[in-house]
Amino acid sequence: MSNIEQTLSIIKPDAVQRGLDNAIKDMLKSKGFLIIKEKKIQIEKSEAEKFYKVHETKSFYNDLCSYLSSGPIVAMILEKENAVLDNRELMGATDPKDALEGTIREKYGISIDKNSVHGSDSVENAKIEINFFFKD
Numbered sequence: 134m135s136n137i138e139q140t141l142s143i144i145k146p147d148a149v150q151r152g153l154d155n156a157i158k159d160m161l162k163s164k165g166f167l168i169i170k171e172k173k174i175q176i177e178k179s180e181a182e183k184f185y186k187v188h189e190t191k192s193f194y195n196d197l198c199s200y201l202s203s204g205p206i207v208a209m210i211l212e213k214e215n216a217v218l219d220n221r222e223l224m225g226a227t228d229p230k231d232a233l234e235g236t237i238r239e240k241y242g243i244s245i246d247k248n249s250v251h252g253s254d255s256v257e258n259a260k261i262e263i264n265f266f267f268k269d
Protein backbone atom coordinates (compact mmCIF):
# COMPACT_ATOMS: atom_id res chain seq x y z
CA MET A 134 0.00 0.00 0.00
CA SER A 135 1.35 3.41 -0.85
CA ASN A 136 2.07 5.92 1.87
CA ILE A 137 2.39 9.26 0.15
CA GLU A 138 3.29 11.96 2.69
CA GLN A 139 4.17 15.63 2.67
CA THR A 140 6.89 17.18 4.79
CA LEU A 141 8.31 20.66 5.28
CA SER A 142 11.89 21.33 4.30
CA ILE A 143 13.79 24.55 4.90
CA ILE A 144 17.04 25.51 3.23
CA LYS A 145 18.61 27.55 6.03
CA PRO A 146 20.43 30.91 5.75
CA ASP A 147 23.93 29.41 5.64
CA ALA A 148 23.07 27.36 2.55
CA VAL A 149 21.06 30.07 0.76
CA GLN A 150 23.90 32.53 1.39
CA ARG A 151 26.36 30.12 -0.27
CA GLY A 152 24.05 29.68 -3.29
CA LEU A 153 23.34 26.02 -2.50
CA ASP A 154 19.55 26.12 -3.08
CA ASN A 155 19.67 24.39 -6.43
CA ALA A 156 22.26 21.81 -5.39
CA ILE A 157 20.09 20.85 -2.39
CA LYS A 158 16.91 20.79 -4.50
CA ASP A 159 18.70 18.53 -7.00
CA MET A 160 19.64 16.11 -4.18
CA LEU A 161 16.00 16.03 -3.09
CA LYS A 162 14.65 15.54 -6.62
CA SER A 163 17.17 12.77 -7.34
CA LYS A 164 15.76 10.87 -4.33
CA GLY A 165 12.25 11.16 -5.76
CA PHE A 166 10.92 14.12 -3.79
CA LEU A 167 8.45 16.36 -5.60
CA ILE A 168 8.65 20.03 -4.65
CA ILE A 169 4.97 20.89 -4.44
CA LYS A 170 5.38 24.50 -3.29
CA GLU A 171 8.36 26.64 -2.44
CA LYS A 172 9.09 30.19 -1.41
CA LYS A 173 12.19 32.20 -0.62
CA ILE A 174 11.57 34.51 2.31
CA GLN A 175 13.20 36.14 5.28
CA ILE A 176 11.25 35.80 8.51
CA GLU A 177 11.18 37.97 11.64
CA LYS A 178 12.79 36.65 14.81
CA SER A 179 9.33 36.56 16.44
CA GLU A 180 8.16 34.19 13.68
CA ALA A 181 11.22 31.98 14.14
CA GLU A 182 10.36 31.83 17.85
CA LYS A 183 6.90 30.55 16.96
CA PHE A 184 8.26 28.05 14.45
CA TYR A 185 10.80 26.61 16.93
CA LYS A 186 8.50 26.85 19.99
CA VAL A 187 9.10 23.17 20.85
CA HIS A 188 12.70 24.16 21.63
CA GLU A 189 11.86 27.18 23.80
CA THR A 190 13.33 25.66 26.98
CA LYS A 191 16.62 24.73 25.29
CA SER A 192 19.81 26.68 25.86
CA PHE A 193 20.26 27.17 22.12
CA TYR A 194 16.73 28.56 21.50
CA ASN A 195 17.63 32.24 21.32
CA ASP A 196 20.61 31.71 19.00
CA LEU A 197 18.58 29.31 16.88
CA CYS A 198 15.79 31.87 16.35
CA SER A 199 18.25 34.70 15.66
CA TYR A 200 19.98 32.50 13.14
CA LEU A 201 16.87 31.34 11.24
CA SER A 202 15.80 34.96 10.87
CA SER A 203 19.27 36.23 9.92
CA GLY A 204 18.87 35.89 6.14
CA PRO A 205 16.75 34.46 3.35
CA ILE A 206 15.55 30.86 3.60
CA VAL A 207 13.74 28.59 1.15
CA ALA A 208 10.68 26.83 2.58
CA MET A 209 9.38 23.86 0.56
CA ILE A 210 6.57 21.35 0.72
CA LEU A 211 8.05 18.00 -0.31
CA GLU A 212 5.99 15.00 -1.33
CA LYS A 213 6.82 11.35 -1.85
CA GLU A 214 6.26 7.95 -0.33
CA ASN A 215 7.45 8.07 3.34
CA ALA A 216 8.54 11.68 2.82
CA VAL A 217 9.06 12.53 6.50
CA LEU A 218 11.51 9.76 7.34
CA ASP A 219 13.18 9.71 3.94
CA ASN A 220 13.88 13.43 4.17
CA ARG A 221 15.36 12.98 7.67
CA GLU A 222 17.58 10.27 6.24
CA LEU A 223 18.69 12.39 3.30
CA MET A 224 19.39 15.37 5.60
CA GLY A 225 21.63 13.35 7.90
CA ALA A 226 22.36 13.85 11.60
CA THR A 227 21.66 17.25 13.20
CA ASP A 228 25.38 17.78 13.78
CA PRO A 229 27.11 17.64 10.37
CA LYS A 230 30.16 15.97 11.90
CA ASP A 231 27.95 12.95 12.71
CA ALA A 232 26.14 12.94 9.34
CA LEU A 233 26.62 9.95 7.06
CA GLU A 234 28.32 10.26 3.71
CA GLY A 235 25.99 11.28 0.91
CA THR A 236 23.66 13.25 3.18
CA ILE A 237 22.94 16.95 2.74
CA ARG A 238 24.41 17.93 6.10
CA GLU A 239 27.55 15.86 5.57
CA LYS A 240 28.05 17.57 2.24
CA TYR A 241 27.09 21.14 3.07
CA GLY A 242 26.59 21.58 6.84
CA ILE A 243 29.05 23.81 8.66
CA SER A 244 28.09 23.26 12.32
CA ILE A 245 25.19 22.08 14.47
CA ASP A 246 23.70 25.57 14.11
CA LYS A 247 24.57 26.14 10.47
CA ASN A 248 23.42 22.70 9.38
CA SER A 249 21.95 23.86 6.04
CA VAL A 250 18.51 22.25 6.23
CA HIS A 251 15.54 21.62 8.49
CA GLY A 252 12.99 18.86 8.02
CA SER A 253 9.82 17.97 9.93
CA ASP A 254 10.33 15.12 12.41
CA SER A 255 6.85 13.53 12.21
CA VAL A 256 3.76 13.51 10.01
CA GLU A 257 1.91 15.46 12.69
CA ASN A 258 4.60 18.17 12.90
CA ALA A 259 4.85 18.25 9.11
CA LYS A 260 1.20 19.34 8.94
CA ILE A 261 1.80 22.07 11.53
CA GLU A 262 5.02 23.27 9.86
CA ILE A 263 3.51 23.24 6.34
CA ASN A 264 0.61 25.29 7.64
CA PHE A 265 3.05 27.71 9.28
CA PHE A 266 4.67 28.63 5.96
CA PHE A 267 1.87 27.89 3.49
CA LYS A 268 -1.41 28.88 5.10
CA ASP A 269 -3.51 29.11 1.94
Ligand code: CMP
Nearest residue numbers: 188193197227245246247248250251252
Ligand atom coordinates in the same frame (compact mmCIF):
# COMPACT_ATOMS: atom_id res chain seq x y z
P1 CMP B 1 16.74 21.68 13.16
O1 CMP B 1 16.49 20.35 12.56
O2 CMP B 1 16.37 22.88 12.38
O3 CMP B 1 15.96 21.77 14.57
C1 CMP B 1 16.41 22.57 15.64
C2 CMP B 1 17.79 23.11 15.42
O4 CMP B 1 18.48 23.51 16.59
C3 CMP B 1 18.68 22.03 14.85
O5 CMP B 1 18.30 21.77 13.52
C4 CMP B 1 20.06 22.64 15.04
O6 CMP B 1 20.47 23.44 13.94
C5 CMP B 1 19.86 23.56 16.24
N1 CMP B 1 20.65 23.18 17.41
C6 CMP B 1 21.60 23.93 18.00
N2 CMP B 1 22.15 23.30 19.05
C7 CMP B 1 21.54 22.10 19.14
C8 CMP B 1 21.66 20.99 20.01
N3 CMP B 1 22.55 20.98 21.03
N4 CMP B 1 20.88 19.91 19.80
C9 CMP B 1 19.97 19.91 18.79
N5 CMP B 1 19.80 20.95 17.92
C10 CMP B 1 20.58 22.03 18.09
